[in-house]
Amino acid sequence: MAADPKPSEPDGATPSCPESTGLESTGHVTAGDRSRSVPVQRWVRVPGPTESNGDAAGGQWQGQAVERDALAVEEPLEIRVAHGPETRRISQSLSITMRTPGDDFELAVGFLLSEGVIRSVADLQAVSVSQEIVAGENLVRVSLAPHVVFDPQRFQRHFYTTSSCGLCGKASLAALAAQDWGPVGGQTLRLKPAWIGQLPAALRRAQRVFDATGGLHASALFPVHGELELLREDVGRHNALDKVLGRCLLDDHLPAEERVLVVSGRVSLELLQKAVAGGVPVVVGIGAPSSLAVECAETFGVTLMGFASERRFNCYAHPQRIG
Numbered sequence: 497m498a499a500d501p502k503p504s505e506p507d508g509a510t511p512s513c514p515e516s517t518g519l520e521s522t523g524h525v526t527a528g529d530r531s532r533s534v535p536v537q538r539w540v541r542v543p544g545p546t547e548s549n550g551d552a553a554g555g556q557w558q559g560q561a562v563e564r565d566a567l568a569v570e571e572p573l574e575i576r577v578a579h580g581p582e583t584r585r586i587s588q589s590l591s592i593t594m595r596t597p598g599d600d601f602e603l604a605v606g607f608l609l610s611e612g613v614i615r616s617v618a619d620l621q622a623v624s625v626s627q628e629i630v631a632g633e634n635l636v637r638v639s640l641a642p643h644v645v646f647d648p649q650r651f652q653r654h655f656y657t658t659s660s661c662g663l664c665g666k667a668s669l670a671a672l673a674a675q676d677w678g679p680v681g682g683q684t685l686r687l688k689p690a691w692i693g694q695l696p697a698a699l700r701r702a703q704r705v706f707d708a709t710g711g712l713h714a715s716a717l718f719p720v721h722g723e724l725e726l727l728r729e730d731v732g733r734h735n736a737l738d739k740v741l742g743r744c745l746l747d748d749h750l751p752a753e754e755r756v757l758v759v760s761g762r763v764s765l766e767l768l769q770k771a772v773a774g775g776v777p778v779v780v781g782i783g784a785p786s787s788l789a790v791e792c793a794e795t796f797g798v799t800l801m802g803f804a805s806e807r808r809f810n811c812y813a814h815p816q817r818i819g
């Protein structure tokens with residue numbers, strides 16, 4: 497299979513996987529496929545003639561003519577896995593997740609990475625994406641290499657996720673320890689606070705579909721003190737990160753020991769789990785972290801920041817990389 501050219505923009509066309517993997521994609525999903533125009537009637541408050549500044553109780557609300565607005569597309573995606581020896585392959589549905597269409601095989605591969613099913617591109621035999629709109633089918637088929645031992649019964653939860661939750665049934669950090677992950681690398685990294693403060697604005701400038709819809713999360717990787725390298729958007733924060741990690745695994749760029757992960761919202765345990773799976777040493781959130789996210793960061797050596805902006809940020813774990 498001939499490889500597609502690399503994207504010239506961080507959120508450009510998805511490259512193909514290396515030829516040696518035998519992986520394939522059904523094509524590029526455009527920004528137009530990720531948003532949908534719908535009719536909307538806008539209401540605005542018109543201030544009264546004697547209304548003082550800040551008097552929200554005054555004035556009148558008026559409905560304006562019906563216009564059109566762009567919304568982020570949310571559709572179900574099924575992930576199916578084939579595993580076992582070549583002579584006796586077993587195929588089964590593993591996950592159904594609500595996501596924004598696009599980068600679907602990256603999403604599937606990143607999901608399997610963060611769940612500990614695979615560790616490298618060598619664990620994959622093939623990935624195919626099917627988007628048969630007429631049949632109502634949105635699914636990714638992942639064929640694991642014969643040497644991969646996969647037992648779905650060992651997982652503590654059913655693989656059904658929504659766009660807002662990816663780690664619903666895992667009770668504690670003990671479940672993460674069972675994945676046999678060790679501390680992340682990048683112990684010698686040193687980050688300048690001024691550069692960290694620039695990351696939220698850099699992330700926001702690259703969110704092209706968010707500009708149209710206002711309804712998408714984003715995850716992005718930056719080289720230390722460098723420019724934006726890779727960004728993905730999705731209605732689910734965990735989906736956006738799975739897409740980033742899936743792209744890195746397919747390009748054989750894991751562990752990401754020289755990279756900083758920036759996420760658009762709050763930082764939950766599920767996001768830290770995925771960062772650890774990808775070997776990411778630094779996570780920067782625009783919003784607040786959860787207590788379990790901080791505990792996970794402490795356990796696995798991740799420098800975790802929250803409430804990041806050009807004026808401030810908080811560091812909750814492993815601040816030795818800053819300064």
